Amino acid sequence: MKHKMTFTLVSALFATTAMAHADDLTVASWGGSYQEAQSKALFEPAAKAMGIDVKQETYGGMSDVKLQVSTGQVTLDIVASGSGSAARAGAEGMLEELDYDVIDVSNFGPTLYSKYCVGGDVFSTTYAWNTDTYGENGPQSWADFWDVEKFPGKRAYRNKVAGALEPALMADGVAPEDVYKVLDSEEGIERALNKIRELRPNIDVFWSSGAQQAQLMKDGEVDMTTGWNGRFDNAKKDGAKVAYSYNQALLDYDCFAIPKGAPNKDLAMKFLAEISKPEYQDDLPKYITYGPTNNLAFETGVIDAATAAGLPSSPENAAKQLPISLEWYAKWETVASEMYQEMMTE
Amino acid sequence: MQATPANASGLRVDEKLERMKLFGLSSPALLLVLVILVIPVGWLFYVSFLGGNGQFSLENYQRMVERSSYMRIFRTTFEVSLVTTGLCILIGYPLAYFLSQIPPRIANLCMITVLLPFWTSLLVRTYAWLVLLQKQGLINEWAMALGLWDEPIKMVHNMTGTLIGMVHIMLPFLILPVYGSMKAVDRDYVKAAANLGASPRRAFWDVFFPLTMPGLFAGTLMVFILCLGFFVTPAVLGGGKVIMVSMKIVSNIELFVSWGAASALGVVLLALTFAILWVASRFLKLDQIAGGGH
Numbered sequence: 001m002k003h004k005m006t007f008t009l010v011s012a013l014f015a016t017t018a019m020a021h022a023d024d025l026t027v028a029s030w031g032g033s034y035q036e037a038q039s040k041a042l043f044e045p046a047a048k049a050m051g052i053d054v055k056q057e058t059y060g061g062m063s064d065v066k067l068q069v070s071t072g073q074v075t076l077d078i079v080a081s082g083s084g085s086a087a088r089a090g091a092e093g094m095l096e097e098l099d100y101d102v103i104d105v106s107n108f109g110p111t112l113y114s115k116y117c118v119g120g121d122v123f124s125t126t127y128a129w130n131t132d133t134y135g136e137n138g139p140q141s142w143a144d145f146w147d148v149e150k151f152p153g154k155r156a157y158r159n160k161v162a163g164a165l166e167p168a169l170m171a172d173g174v175a176p177e178d179v180y181k182v183l184d185s186e187e188g189i190e191r192a193l194n195k196i197r198e199l200r201p202n203i204d205v206f207w208s209s210g211a212q213q214a215q216l217m218k219d220g221e222v223d224m225t226t227g228w229n230g231r232f233d234n235a236k237k238d239g240a241k242v243a244y245s246y247n248q249a250l251l252d253y254d255c256f257a258i259p260k261g262a263p264n265k266d267l268a269m270k271f272l273a274e275i276s277k278p279e280y281q282d283d284l285p286k287y288i289t290y291g292p293t294n295n296l297a298f299e300t301g302v303i304d305a306a307t308a309a310g311l312p313s314s315p316e317n318a319a320k321q322l323p324i325s326l327e328w329y330a331k332w333e334t335v336a337s338e339m340y341q342e343m344m345t346e
Numbered sequence: 347m348q349a350t351p352a353n354a355s356g357l358r359v360d361e362k363l364e365r366m367k368l369f370g371l372s373s374p375a376l377l378l379v380l381v382i383l384v385i386p387v388g389w390l391f392y393v394s395f396l397g398g399n400g401q402f403s404l405e406n407y408q409r410m411v412e413r414s415s416y417m418r419i420f421r422t423t424f425e426v427s428l429v430t431t432g433l434c435i436l437i438g439y440p441l442a443y444f445l446s447q448i449p450p451r452i453a454n455l456c457m458i459t460v461l462l463p464f465w466t467s468l469l470v471r472t473y474a475w476l477v478l479l480q481k482q483g484l485i486n487e488w489a490m491a492l493g494l495w496d497e498p499i500k501m502v503h504n505m506t507g508t509l510i511g512m513v514h515i516m517l518p519f520l521i522l523p524v525y526g527s528m529k530a531v532d533r534d535y536v537k538a539a540a541n542l543g544a545s546p547r548r549a550f551w552d553v554f555f556p557l558t559m560p561g562l563f564a565g566t567l568m569v570f571i572l573c574l575g576f577f578v579t580p581a582v583l584g585g586g587k588v589i590m591v592s593m594k595i596v597s598n599i600e601l602f603v604s605w606g607a608a609s610a611l612g613v614v615l616l617a618l619t620f621a622i623l624w625v626a627s628r629f630l631k632l633d634q635i636a637g638g639g640h
Binding site for chain 1: 349361413414415418419480481482483500503504585586587589597599600601602603
């Protein structure tokens with residue numbers, strides 16, 4: 001009798017979890033004003049159009065995916081990721097291959113999708129400054145960011161390696177087009193780290209999230225920080241005294257991937273196809289200054305000329321920037337990350 | 347009154363029976379300890395000896411010796427824990443003494459304020475310190491408005507902020523056992539000392555203070571050991587610059603998905619903690635502290 005009841009209880013439990021998964025999709029992203037924008041422009045309208053429930057979570061990046069895949073407890077169906085980390089995770093077998101017969105990328109820029117990850121938005125990793133401290137014409141290059149005599153004040157810098165070494169090399173006088181050539185060896189990575197060590201006495205905070213960048217600038221805790229352009233625009237909308245430049249910024253894109261063994265892989269694929277359509281992507285710049293990856297999104301008339309010109313991917317802005325090298329991240333991120341963490345403890 | 351031999355053997359049998367009964371009663375608890383403590387720690391120990399390729403290897407421990415960052419991280423961890431514990435004693439002992447001397451009704455009220463922090467989440471309290479201590483935070487703004495200092499003082503995103511936050515969180519763990527042992531001290535002892543001509547200071551140091559030692563040691567050990575494993579407070583208030591062992595464990599898993607490296611760190615921290623307890627037990631009777639025996 002007792003056994004029977006336990007059995008019924010357990011099976012009921014299994015039934016509900018199975019049911020909950022049947023028409024549910026779990027999407028994880030980076031939180032803050034970024035995920036809010038994705039939610040309003042992409043996730044919610046697409047879920048409504050497909051008649052499914054999408055559960056949103058925030059997560060800590062591909063490391064979470066690796067944890068889930070390596071322990072066989074995959075709960076996420078779709079994750080938003082930096083393109084570089086996705087390239088590495090894909091190479092390590094953590095992601096499902098995407099089916100481009102389902103997802104239509106015929107109007108995507110050729111570099112904005114890969115075997116494992118389909119681009120969602122184009123953004124910049126750049127430097128921002130407090131306009132109360134430096135006025136509208138703050139630092140205009142990474143060399144300026146490093147120049148504490150011309151621009152005295154406290155800096156914030158990333159606590160992880162992604163997007164942290166390229167600026168250091170440019171500040172050290174390496175031409176943007178040579179950055180990845182120099183970084184293609186441990187000596188090159190060490191050179192970038194040494195440049196960061198040089199700035200370290202003036203780095204007050206090593207930030208760990210996009211929300212933290214915005215908060216540091218809003219609170220005036222630091223005078224300058226590295227970070228993502230959309231976060232700064234949104235902080236400015238909230239009243240922060242902040243400006244940024246695209247000069248020497250790192251042009252990058254975020255993409256969506258499906259973890260290996262995702263519980264609802266097929267539905268996830270269909271959902272990615274849906275949110276890659278121009279009618280969703282053209283709404284994204286309303287909420288955050290990140291450009292669409294589907295070129296047709298510029299032709300729906302939703303993005304006006306002024307907005308388009310301010311996006312990281314506009315031809316004029318893109319020309320000033322260094323595009324991130326996915327090959328470099330796939331090859332070097334683990335080694336560089338370890339060296340970076342070593343430097344952080346000094 | 348001496349027991350007859352027959353009586354004595356009967357007593358022994360009874361004692362044995364009672365011991366078995368007690369053991370039976372405590373077996374659920376023992377089983378729980380086995381399942382949730384011994385097995386996982388054993389597993390942790392096992393995993394720490396697995397290398398990157400899944401084979402038995404010492405590479406996780408070797409790395410700790412070879413990389414200077416691990417040494418620095420352990421040093422920071424012990425530094426933070428020692429200073430936090432020291433500050434907690436300096437602030438907590440006098441406060442507990444004050445609480446033990448005032449009328450119970452007021453003492454109870456004060457005790458509630460000591461315990462109040464326990465009722466809010468650790469994360470909330472940590473972020474509250476961030477709001478208070480940052481450059482344009484409440485403390486700097488008020489102090490500058492009052493003319494106490496002209497430039498904002500840097501109190502957070504560094505060691506200072508970490509220590510402030512940790513002392514605040516740890517203080518109750520010291521005050522409670524100290525207060526308990528102070529309340530247990532018979533006031534007549536101090537009076538007797540005074541009666542025998544001791545000055546108040548002498549009576550305090552020679553009579554009262556030694557009697558509160560068990561509580562003080564218990565609190566000190568508890569605070570120190572809890573500090574060793576701290577994560578949230580240094581992560582938020584340290585500005586990425588105060589890196590403790592727990593944070594390195596997280597980054598080993600988050601960045602490198604290296605369970606072995608993370609486990610090895612856990613094992614070393616555990617071993618060091620045991621070593622400290624062992625040293626402490628050489629100087630004082632731990633069971634007395636744990637039992638609060640007077």
